[in-house]
Amino acid sequence: MSRTTADHDDTQATGPLVQLRGLDVDFAVGRGRVASALRRIDLDIAQNSIVGLVGESGSGKSTLAQALMGLLPSNAVFRNGEIRLRGRTVEPEALRGRSLSMVFQDPMNALHPVMRIGTQMIDAQRARFPKLRSGVLRQRAADMLRQVGIADPENRLEAYPHQLSGGMRQRVMIAMALLVEPDLLIADEPTTALDATIEAQIAELLRLSKQQFNGSILFVSHSLALVSELCDHVVVLYAGTIVERADVRSLFSHPAHPYTRALIACEPRHDDPPGLPMVSVPGDLPDPAALPPGCVFAPRCAHASERCHRENPVLAPLGAPSPGHLTACWHPQ
Amino acid sequence: MSHADAIAIRGLVVSYGAGVPAVSGVDLTLGAGRTLGVVGESGSGKSTLARALVGLAPISGGSIELFGRDLAAMSRAERRRWLPFHVQIIFQDPVASLSPRMTLGRALAEPFRIHGRAVDREAIAALLAALGLPESLSAKYPHQVSGGQARRVAIARALMLKPRFLIADEPTAGLDVSVQGDFLNFMTRIQAQFGLGILFISHNLSVVARTTQELAVLYLGRIVETGDTRAIFAHPRHPYTHALLSAAPTIDPERRKQRVILRGEMASPGNPPGGCRFHPRCPLAAERCRTEEPQLRSEEAGRRFACHFPL
Numbered sequence A: 001m002s003r004t005t006a007d008h009d010d011t012q013a014t015g016p017l018v019q020l021r022g023l024d025v026d027f028a029v030g031r032g033r034v035a036s037a038l039r040r041i042d043l044d045i046a047q048n049s050i051v052g053l054v055g056e057s058g059s060g061k062s063t064l065a066q067a068l069m070g071l072l073p074s075n076a077v078f079r080n081g082e083i084r085l086r087g088r089t090v091e092p093e094a095l096r097g098r099s100l101s102m103v104f105q106d107p108m109n110a111l112h113p114v115m116r117i118g119t120q121m122i123d124a125q126r127a128r129f130p131k132l133r134s135g136v137l138r139q140r141a142a143d144m145l146r147q148v149g150i151a152d153p154e155n156r157l158e159a160y161p162h163q164l165s166g167g168m169r170q171r172v173m174i175a176m177a178l179l180v181e182p183d184l185l186i187a188d189e190p191t192t193a194l195d196a197t198i199e200a201q202i203a204e205l206l207r208l209s210k211q212q213f214n215g216s217i218l219f220v221s222h223s224l225a226l227v228s229e230l231c232d233h234v235v236v237l238y239a240g241t242i243v244e245r246a247d248v249r250s251l252f253s254h255p256a257h258p259y260t261r262a263l264i265a266c267e268p269r270h271d272d273p274p275g276l277p278m279v280s281v282p283g284d285l286p287d288p289a290a291l292p293p294g295c296v297f298a299p300r301c302a303h304a305s306e307r308c309h310r311e312n313p314v315l316a317p318l319g320a321p322s323p324g325h326l327t328a329c330w331h332p333q
Numbered sequence B: 001m002s003h004a005d006a007i008a009i010r011g012l013v014v015s016y017g018a019g020v021p022a023v024s025g026v027d028l029t030l031g032a033g034r035t036l037g038v039v040g041e042s043g044s045g046k047s048t049l050a051r052a053l054v055g056l057a058p059i060s061g062g063s064i065e066l067f068g069r070d071l072a073a074m075s076r077a078e079r080r081r082w083l084p085f086h087v088q089i090i091f092q093d094p095v096a097s098l099s100p101r102m103t104l105g106r107a108l109a110e111p112f113r114i115h116g117r118a119v120d121r122e123a124i125a126a127l128l129a130a131l132g133l134p135e136s137l138s139a140k141y142p143h144q145v146s147g148g149q150a151r152r153v154a155i156a157r158a159l160m161l162k163p164r165f166l167i168a169d170e171p172t173a174g175l176d177v178s179v180q181g182d183f184l185n186f187m188t189r190i191q192a193q194f195g196l197g198i199l200f201i202s203h204n205l206s207v208v209a210r211t212t213q214e215l216a217v218l219y220l221g222r223i224v225e226t227g228d229t230r231a232i233f234a235h236p237r238h239p240y241t242h243a244l245l246s247a248a249p250t251i252d253p254e255r256r257k258q259r260v261i262l263r264g265e266m267a268s269p270g271n272p273p274g275g276c277r278f279h280p281r282c283p284l285a286a287e288r289c290r291t292e293e294p295q296l297r298s299e300e301a302g303r304r305f306a307c308h309f310p311l
Helices: A005-014 A061-069 A117-126 A134-147 A166-179 A196-213 A224-230 A248-253 A258-266 A306-310 B046-053 B076-085 B104-114 B121-130 B135-139 B147-159 B177-194 B205-211 B229-234 B239-247 B287-291
Strands: A018-028 A034-045 A050-054 A076-085 A088-090 A100-103 A184-188 A216-221 A233-238 A241-247 B007-014 B023-030 B035-039 B061-066 B087-090 B165-169 B197-201 B214-219 B222-228 B297-300 B303-305
Touching (some): A034 A076, A061 A076, A061 A100, A061 A184, A117 A134, A196 A216, A233 A248, A241 A248, B023 B046, B023 B222, B035 B046, B035 B205, B046 B165, B121 B135, B121 B147, B147 B177, B205 B229, B214 B229, B214 B239
Parallel strands (some): B035 B214
Antiparallel strands (some): B222 B303
8 A cells, every 4th residue: 555644644634424323123034033233333434445354144234235335124123333434424225326335246247247337437427517518428438447447348238147258247347436436435245256367456456446537435345355455454253243344454463353363374375395284273154144153253263262162352452563453352362 | 808998088168059079189197996087178178078077968079988987989879778887977066967856865775776677775875874974864855965065965976876087077166165174075085985086177276186086187179288287386397277267256366476377258159269278368468379279288297298498
């Protein structure tokens, strides 16, 4: 990151772009049963930063992204919590479209299959720029396609989604999301369906576009490695709760929560000798409709004490060397 | 038989219809009981290669020998009798191949039924025990067990007829990293336990590095590099292999510095570029690469690559 000191100070002065406070989301799962999807989520997204949200399937990371977008499914209950944009409390729906746009895992599901790319890219801008004529919107679309590395954009605007490769469709989605000049771009596993060399290209593109549009990105991923490369801050979710939160350097150099440490240990490395057994985290995620009384990770944790099974730890600063490094653990490592 | 390779592929061409071949001119041999990783991007032909090995893709040219038997020379009936007892395949998301309305015990007995044999309860119990799976699984339905366990059951079923070779097409796709290791250890263990040969298709290079002895890198239907997995990871000779290895995200900042980001995407397999198929994306491409297609060659034992200007 090559941010200047002046920029940094400016960020400090204006405060975070988005703040989540005490977010609780439940799901009705039938027969009157309720599953807890998110609990006590506190999260800041600073101006011009990329925040990585990591967790396994079932950790609640997509629910968190949906809650921010006001796109929760109909059986979800937004029980508690506050979303602030530049310090002002807002309804989640108010963020959508204007201040916030989203890139999904599978662009084929997000693009209309029988509409030309150009038409979709023009329509996406209408609400944001109601006074601009179609010709201008089209020109903006073409320029943005060029910026995300698509050659011959004039012709691509005439194409239908199926005529583009997966990597190109994902670029179109990112271009479309950037066209509305959002303050926050939410990218929900945008590279999961892509090949390694294309994934590297898209990650590079996100990094560059953050600098260009001067906004922030919430990058949702199950890949610690990718998050470690792309993000400024990392939030680790487990079973609907934040277990650790820190700037990227601090998190990977001093992971404090046993779950974070276990996830990092699971990440295979190229230079590991072959035949070396791979590491995994024994056990399964707890049933969200019947969470354990204490720490949610305690049943799988090698360091769990009596207290961990009884009392739920809250997110607290680790202290001295890295003040922004928080973890919810009775026995941080 | 004991001297025969598990797999001997010579000049294999697989075409679907009249189009450009999905796999063209692949040469590959693998000793019995060895593990081979096949890596490449979507459209590189890796799944087609796997399917051709079990007769699910048409062999339009060249030959495939499995344990000394020429696949193309076998009649359909012969293939049906012989192949399942020698080579089995599990697909991406093996769980999807388990019927949700069939108990796992019944799913495990299917191979016997399909091949008109008496269901060997003892063999099922013995295999489950050998794989470290509780026998109580038999009474359960797929949705009642974890994803990792359902995958193990799918593998147990593939091993029921005691094949000597297992093809696994992206078996860890969709598995969380926290349980992926456990599953791969399982694969490594059964490989040793049964002396099983495995062809492991994956786009996850770190996974392949750990679990295979040999490696083949495919690009647009051709092998660009093949040889000992460790040697290739330590020193890739083909620029594509190098880019692919360096592109994988890593938590190690030192490795990141060596990143090569390729421009563009793989050309359409239906319209491959002339000369070297990788030349439009290759940072080292020269005039010769545009006109002359490089052939696989060797400069050291156990390693072949197809490049005019190897690294």
